[in-house]
Amino acid sequence: MSEQLVFDRPQSVIDRPTHYCPGCHHGVAHRLVGELLDELGVAEDAILVASIGCSVFLYNYLNVDAVEAPHGRAPAVATGVKAARKDKFVFTYQGDGDLASIGMAEVLHAANRGENIAVVFVNNTVYGMTGGQMAPTTLIGQRTTTCPSGRCLEHEGAPIRMTEIIAGLGGATFAARASLNNVKNIRQAKKYLRKAFQCQIEKKGFGFVELLSACPTNWKLNPVDANERIKTEMIPYFPLGVFKDALDEGGAC
Amino acid sequence: MSEQLVFDRPQSVIDRPTHYCPGCHHGVAHRLVGELLDELGVAEDAILVASIGCSVFLYNYLNVDAVEAPHGRAPAVATGVKAARKDKFVFTYQGDGDLASIGMAEVLHAANRGENIAVVFVNNTVYGMTGGQMAPTTLIGQRTTTCPSGRCLEHEGAPIRMTEIIAGLGGATFAARASLNNVKNIRQAKKYLRKAFQCQIEKKGFGFVELLSACPTNWKLNPVDANERIKTEMIPYFPLGVFKDALDEGGAC
Amino acid sequence: MARYLDAIIAGFGGQGVMLIGNLLAYAGMKDGLNVTYIPVYGPEMRGGTANCTVVLSEEEIGSPIIHSPVSLIIMNRPSLDKFQPRLKDGGLNIINSSLIDMDLADANRVKCIAVPCNEIADKLGNTRMANMVALGAYIQATGIMELQPVIDSLKDVLSERYHKLIPANTEALNAGAEVAAKA
Amino acid sequence: MARYLDAIIAGFGGQGVMLIGNLLAYAGMKDGLNVTYIPVYGPEMRGGTANCTVVLSEEEIGSPIIHSPVSLIIMNRPSLDKFQPRLKDGGLNIINSSLIDMDLADANRVKCIAVPCNEIADKLGNTRMANMVALGAYIQATGIMELQPVIDSLKDVLSERYHKLIPANTEALNAGAEVAAKA
Amino acid sequence: MSKQPERIFVKGNEAVVRGALAARCKCFFGYPITPQNEIPELMSSEMPKSGGEFVQAESEVAAANMLLGAGACGIRAMTSSSSPGISLKQEAISYMAGSNTPAVIVNMNRGGPGLGDIGPAQGDYYQSTRGGGHGDYRLLVLAPATGQEAYDLTIKSFDLAYKYRNPVMILGDAILGQMKEAITPWQPEGIDDEAGRDWALSGAKDREKRLIKSLYLEEGALAGQNKNLQKKYEDMQSYVEYEEFETEDAELVVCAYGSIGRIAKSAVRNLRKQGHKVGLFRPITLYPFPSDALLALAKQGKKFLTIEHNLGQMVDDVRLAIRTVADSDFAPIYPGNLPIPEDIEGPVLEWLEGK
Amino acid sequence: MSKQPERIFVKGNEAVVRGALAARCKCFFGYPITPQNEIPELMSSEMPKSGGEFVQAESEVAAANMLLGAGACGIRAMTSSSSPGISLKQEAISYMAGSNTPAVIVNMNRGGPGLGDIGPAQGDYYQSTRGGGHGDYRLLVLAPATGQEAYDLTIKSFDLAYKYRNPVMILGDAILGQMKEAITPWQPEGIDDEAGRDWALSGAKDREKRLIKSLYLEEGALAGQNKNLQKKYEDMQSYVEYEEFETEDAELVVCAYGSIGRIAKSAVRNLRKQGHKVGLFRPITLYPFPSDALLALAKQGKKFLTIEHNLGQMVDDVRLAIRTVADSDFAPIYPGNLPIPEDIEGPVLEWLEGK
Amino acid sequence: MSRIVIQEDRCKGCLLCTTVCPTQIIAQSDRFNQSGYKVAEVPAEDMEKCTGCTSCALICPDLAIKVYRTPKKKKGDE
Amino acid sequence: MSRIVIQEDRCKGCLLCTTVCPTQIIAQSDRFNQSGYKVAEVPAEDMEKCTGCTSCALICPDLAIKVYRTPKKKKGDE
Ligand SMILES: Cc1ncc(C[n+]2csc(CCOP(=O)(O)OP(=O)(O)O)c2C)c(N)n1
Ligand SMILES: Cc1ncc(C[n+]2csc(CCOP(=O)(O)OP(=O)(O)O)c2C)c(N)n1
Ligand code: SF4
Ligand code: SF4
Numbered sequence A, B: 001m002s003e004q005l006v007f008d009r010p011q012s013v014i015d016r017p018t019h020y021c022p023g024c025h026h027g028v029a030h031r032l033v034g035e036l037l038d039e040l041g042v043a044e045d046a047i048l049v050a051s052i053g054c055s056v057f058l059y060n061y062l063n064v065d066a067v068e069a070p071h072g073r074a075p076a077v078a079t080g081v082k083a084a085r086k087d088k089f090v091f092t093y094q095g096d097g098d099l100a101s102i103g104m105a106e107v108l109h110a111a112n113r114g115e116n117i118a119v120v121f122v123n124n125t126v127y128g129m130t131g132g133q134m135a136p137t138t139l140i141g142q143r144t145t146t147c148p149s150g151r152c153l154e155h156e157g158a159p160i161r162m163t164e165i166i167a168g169l170g171g172a173t174f175a176a177r178a179s180l181n182n183v184k185n186i187r188q189a190k191k192y193l194r195k196a197f198q199c200q201i202e203k204k205g206f207g208f209v210e211l212l213s214a215c216p217t218n219w220k221l222n223p224v225d226a227n228e229r230i231k232t233e234m235i236p237y238f239p240l241g242v243f244k245d246a247l248d249e250g251g252a253c
Numbered sequence C, D: 001m002a003r004y005l006d007a008i009i010a011g012f013g014g015q016g017v018m019l020i021g022n023l024l025a026y027a028g029m030k031d032g033l034n035v036t037y038i039p040v041y042g043p044e045m046r047g048g049t050a051n052c053t054v055v056l057s058e059e060e061i062g063s064p065i066i067h068s069p070v071s072l073i074i075m076n077r078p079s080l081d082k083f084q085p086r087l088k089d090g091g092l093n094i095i096n097s098s099l100i101d102m103d104l105a106d107a108n109r110v111k112c113i114a115v116p117c118n119e120i121a122d123k124l125g126n127t128r129m130a131n132m133v134a135l136g137a138y139i140q141a142t143g144i145m146e147l148q149p150v151i152d153s154l155k156d157v158l159s160e161r162y163h164k165l166i167p168a169n170t171e172a173l174n175a176g177a178e179v180a181a182k183a
Numbered sequence E, F: 001m002s003k004q005p006e007r008i009f010v011k012g013n014e015a016v017v018r019g020a021l022a023a024r025c026k027c028f029f030g031y032p033i034t035p036q037n038e039i040p041e042l043m044s045s046e047m048p049k050s051g052g053e054f055v056q057a058e059s060e061v062a063a064a065n066m067l068l069g070a071g072a073c074g075i076r077a078m079t080s081s082s083s084p085g086i087s088l089k090q091e092a093i094s095y096m097a098g099s100n101t102p103a104v105i106v107n108m109n110r111g112g113p114g115l116g117d118i119g120p121a122q123g124d125y126y127q128s129t130r131g132g133g134h135g136d137y138r139l140l141v142l143a144p145a146t147g148q149e150a151y152d153l154t155i156k157s158f159d160l161a162y163k164y165r166n167p168v169m170i171l172g173d174a175i176l177g178q179m180k181e182a183i184t185p186w187q188p189e190g191i192d193d194e195a196g197r198d199w200a201l202s203g204a205k206d207r208e209k210r211l212i213k214s215l216y217l218e219e220g221a222l223a224g225q226n227k228n229l230q231k232k233y234e235d236m237q238s239y240v241e242y243e244e245f246e247t248e249d250a251e252l253v254v255c256a257y258g259s260i261g262r263i264a265k266s267a268v269r270n271l272r273k274q275g276h277k278v279g280l281f282r283p284i285t286l287y288p289f290p291s292d293a294l295l296a297l298a299k300q301g302k303k304f305l306t307i308e309h310n311l312g313q314m315v316d317d318v319r320l321a322i323r324t325v326a327d328s329d330f331a332p333i334y335p336g337n338l339p340i341p342e343d344i345e346g347p348v349l350e351w352l353e354g355k
Numbered sequence G, H: 001m002s003r004i005v006i007q008e009d010r011c012k013g014c015l016l017c018t019t020v021c022p023t024q025i026i027a028q029s030d031r032f033n034q035s036g037y038k039v040a041e042v043p044a045e046d047m048e049k050c051t052g053c054t055s056c057a058l059i060c061p062d063l064a065i066k067v068y069r070t071p072k073k074k075k076g077d078e
């Protein structure tokens, strides 16, 4: 029997180099999203709402219609897109600065309204694009350009666990946290993303997946060490798993 | 022995009529705040951050320094006040439209930073001042001027429980929910408020108290029935009690 | 002269001054006039007094806001204090004498008609219709139109669930008109 | 003529072009000149090429941005493609010949000096100092100042934790200067 | 246009809603603020009836961004607010302008700055016409003076938004919003619900993917986009609307817009009765500003007095329009005061005396 | 002022921080955005050292409101951002202006509209000088062209903010923020840290309570506040700053501000070398605008060409300033393009040929 | 030996006080105050039933109620 | 009988693939690509050890790896 290509770029991911730093997990997250758009057959119906962060150019990498949202406002823009085109597959892709800081109100309210959209949340504990400033998700003790001596609970507060907050909202249907630091976790991440996307396809409401991701550049670690940091520092504080799953119950509860 | 005046207006509450509707609970909340400012001896150090809602004129009723925050931004303004005057007693007083809708990001982040301020949150399930529109706290089935056929879980999502969200944040120190519908609950409300204020006095961080309150006008109920509604409809959805108390543990955890 | 009238209608929040302002303007429209109605509220919605201004005219209406009107309907004391001085010389002032001491009426300068609105309404069975009594008196006193277009407009201005009160409101309008006719 | 020089320094993100731009400008300041340095980044921070512009002048500097500079330090191929055409006729082009095919140098129009920066740096023990090799060559070729003020500035421009690398950097600067001296 | 002869008696806010419904607006994103509350309130019951979507946003920021999303899909969409809320929408408005997204934004201007009051004012003229947001962009700005105009211009605003792929602002005030008067509704014909077919987002099925964005990082790209915008704004200049009243033999032309324009009309009538040769020039489009028409009047040797319900904003545009041949005086009506014809008659009489 | 002779080599962003620290700024509220990130980054380490407070806000909206809170306490406080972030601050800026709250806001203008790019631009001139927020208000707007001016004007901005109890904007751009040059720091003397003693919030101990607000609902109150503001803005007019370069015998005066003003200086030098009688007028305060000085030049019969890194904004103010005697031409440098002296020399030469 | 004083110009007639008095002595009067509200009252004859519990004052949103108590003489006093 | 192909112009030399290969056959090469990154490679002699598990491809952030598998012939085939 002849040789088979068992792993290749998904159709939805455009064949071009990305602008990301070596070892940046945005690339992995992009691929997972692209694979699912293909596998679930929604690529031709998809409308991506891109956010402002290193991943703003996701719209150059995915072969789907897209709109660029102002920083933090992707869930509001997505609400507008969905209101206009209920039959389309609408999703946002947001960083932690974008979603957990400036965009806190928008994501919570979109989730609580039970908007029938999916949110892919890439948590790398810093503002990547602007040079590694502190994010709401920055870990205690982590040094960034705006907390140069390390984040301090007293002064800057505790890292925010978004998935837990979203899961606590009556309007949300599915909320889970995964990590992109190793193959097992990447596989799990895809399962969660599939569920979140499924929510929307079945018109069962808001699906949310947080992806713990590396930003080697701003962590000032090489990619391999950055992946290690996710395991040793991030996962202990940001536990992986499904925090809410009301998908089988017919939607938000 | 001669007659004693056992109940009178607290000193901090200015002797003038309020603009509130008959039976509006803002008056009760004002009095509790005033009593505590007096009892805790912080009136002369107090800086009130007023919010936009029916209670914007609180600054005309309390005998303390005050600044008027834009709608929803009182916790940010209070953060600025506290940064400028760490030695002062800084508190916000906000409605549910103000705090839970437009001001969601500001209150969550102030709480999470562990700002050493107190937040008094008056939840009357509507935008009172602007004429009774739906708030994030509006109960399922409740009719308002912007959900005229009653709030619907499918379309507008579930009423948001702010105290629970705040309590879940690492930076928050004290979070509780009380009600102003009867004498017992009013006494309990005062106890919670005292604890929240104490947090700040002891420099232990963010204190938050939600007060379930009546808006007879926009509920289109007489004041007595409005109080009854709190008992029969609000408290079952918004349970009373302390949701976080890290006061004795030395602050936020 | 062309039909023209402007009025400020003022009272407490709950006295229904907005409703009769609306009714007056609507009836004017039905009667073929150009009309404007504009409410003035206190702090966003709450408390204090409320008033509105109505203009009725055969010509195009420029300003819907009038500082010195030719007529007033005054439902409570603070409104009298505020608006009577602004009334044009010789203007018409319908005063709710149930709540206002008629000694305060500036009877030399303007034409004042005392209408014991609350009492009349009470007698008709519902104090809340004091506003209609006042409007009835006003229509009669100004002669801007017949009472009938006003009565006919009730069904359009009152929300459905108050339609059962149309007969009572009609009675109140008539009772007010009677007082004015005798004044 | 008054001392004046402007330069665009360009390369990959990680090649340290910003650092040598900074060093050049700082040394110029220490040497008594007016100086400006301005970096140009790609998408907010990430990816692509980086370049900066340095102006050194005895007179007040107006524009810190130069479209057609009198000199270039070119660390990679895309930068050559982009900036060489803009170089003024007869200008100086320091080219990192370790990564760039010197056939591409426009040797007829401008003065090109091939400096095998990576190889020299590699030989000195650290590829990352290729940038210093290039700067050494540049200082030598332009004669805008001695090498010493540049070497003296290393301690001010490098962050504390890299101070241990000052001797190595000095060596690299010298090595570059040597190449240019022989060119 | 098939006129329905029946007049209805509605607030300006309701006229806006009726106009939007007639224009087949399909999405509305609102947030409460006086004096425009009737707009979201009415929309909340009317939108679902016509198969549209009403969303009460969590804030004006969110509402404006929802609008951006719906507009990017080529759907007729609208938001409304009043001054402080409009300030919050500025970032998104700049994004819409920068990404050629059609949308309609209503501002029922109230007193400012800050929380101000809830009365009428025209303090937001600059913000509306010059872009309160960042960058070089322009909104089409329509300033109705009557309930009927509120209805008519709302219908027009959707057409313009799609014609130019640009956000359009309807700038009213508390008078326009709160005043009830009779209007005659009509149903426009030939609305093209698929006007966005060539550019709007709908899923990349059997065609290239589409992108609505305002980030331009490639060399020269942003400059190109700014040139495109400039070209668009030049095209818009052909779409001006204004009212002239009694200007023909006027010595002095009062320039006023919106509610003040309307009140000025009363004043001009009164002054004419007193024998004064006064006229009114009322811009209906504030951007594009009817500069040519003003310049033509200036060339006839007329004098100008601009009166606004603010400290002097539109007067800049009047002066710029006529600068090569004439100038305009200015009289403010202070925000916080309810404007009346006397506020216009007074300055005019003073001017006439002073001349 | 005690000059420390030592020059330091810093970015304009750092010059702003150093100036603020010299002016004893005690609170800074930031949020990341290119090209101003060095400001919050440096503040995060410097503020604590000088006993001040650095807060990284959750958004620009929050940062501006924190600034309002600190300003209400009479504390020298500052925020900085770039174009989209400044749009988000507009509501709070209007509140500060409306409540007479002193504060300093830095805008390192980037390309727009929308997300635009991260390069320099001057598209926010209107927004800065005319109030991107709602209502009638004005900021003092200072436009440094060099690192040294960034330092000096930052120090001045705090004095002005307290002198007028008004927010002050420092309007730079990506060139100013990102360019490094040598500056000479100096320490101002006589800073009054208690400048707010008569009005600022500090707890109502042994005195009447105080209130910082912008809501004015009582009859006539808001009009009164607007009159007060108008008076204040008139007072500010006396504080204008500008640079004239080679204007004396110039036939044509180029008007340009900020980085473009600086680049224009190079252009003027080059053109002079070619024998052209060209000068430069560079407003340093954009509000108040140096209208009188421009008018004086116009009266000498000079011609004007305004050049901006936008589609034409300040040119309105130039034209308004000289409208009674002259007019100004305009040439844009498109946002998205990096400006160079040739961008100014070109239009000037064209103008000279065309005249 | 307690009593309350209702400040009539402050009372808004909400009647909340009437719902919490353990002795049920507070009721709506027939009087309108200046602002048009029908104020609450304790008929003079009922006042002696007041226990001074302050419940009415605690629930009154308008601080319209003052409560006075005359402590019982302790046995043996005087 | 599996193999991978690394698209060198896409590889950024992050080396994440090297950490997940069960047979440890991926390593950094000496080659710089156009963008200046030292790319990963599987030495030709090691390729036969590839199990086709796709781990390297799953973790590669740059979609630089394609994986090919040749199914084992079932007994009795051919
Ligand atoms: C209103 C506004 N504020 C700030 C910025 C600047 N900005 C661009 S990306 C970014 C942060 C991105 O961080 P994050 O969302 O965590 O994404 P990452 O780059 O880490 O993937 C910021 C603050 C902006 N573009 N707009
Ligand atoms: C930016 C902005 N948006 C909207 C408003 C209008 N507004 C004033 S009060 C209010 C709602 C108040 O509701 P809530 O906070 O629940 O207070 P309540 O009146 O119910 O006590 C709103 C939306 C405003 N002033 N500013
Ligand atoms: S800065 Fe961080 S998040 Fe951004 S591309 Fe680089 S590694 Fe990825
Ligand atoms: S509207 Fe509601 S919240 Fe506002 S004063 Fe009246 S009762 Fe109180």
Ligand code: SF4
Binding pocket: G002, G003, G004, G020, G021, G022, G023, G024, G025, G026, G042, G049, G050, G051, G052, G053, G054, G055, G056, G057, G067
């Ligand atoms: S104090 Fe107690 S007993 Fe007395 S009137 Fe009030 S509620 Fe009744």
Ligand code: SF4
Binding pocket: B023, G006, G010, G011, G012, G013, G014, G015, G016, G017, G018, G039, G040, G059, G060, G061, G062, G063, G064, G065
């Ligand atoms: S509770 Fe207070 S306001 Fe209400 S009726 Fe009693 S005394 Fe009056």
Ligand code: SF4
Binding pocket: H002, H003, H004, H020, H021, H022, H023, H024, H025, H026, H042, H049, H050, H051, H052, H053, H054, H055, H056, H057, H067
């Ligand atoms: S497919 Fe598996 S075995 Fe083969 S190279 Fe990749 S990780 Fe190694």
Ligand code: SF4
Binding pocket: A023, H006, H010, H011, H012, H013, H014, H015, H016, H017, H018, H039, H040, H059, H060, H061, H062, H063, H064, H065
């Ligand atoms: S994981 Fe991909 S990008 Fe990284 S070294 Fe391996 S092949 Fe190259």
Ligand SMILES: [Mg+2]
Binding pocket: A053, A095, A096, A097, A122, A123, A124, A125, A126, A127, A128, A135
């Ligand atoms: Mg991030």
Ligand SMILES: [Mg+2]
Binding pocket: B053, B095, B096, B097, B122, B123, B124, B125, B126, B127, B128, B135
């Ligand atoms: Mg409320």
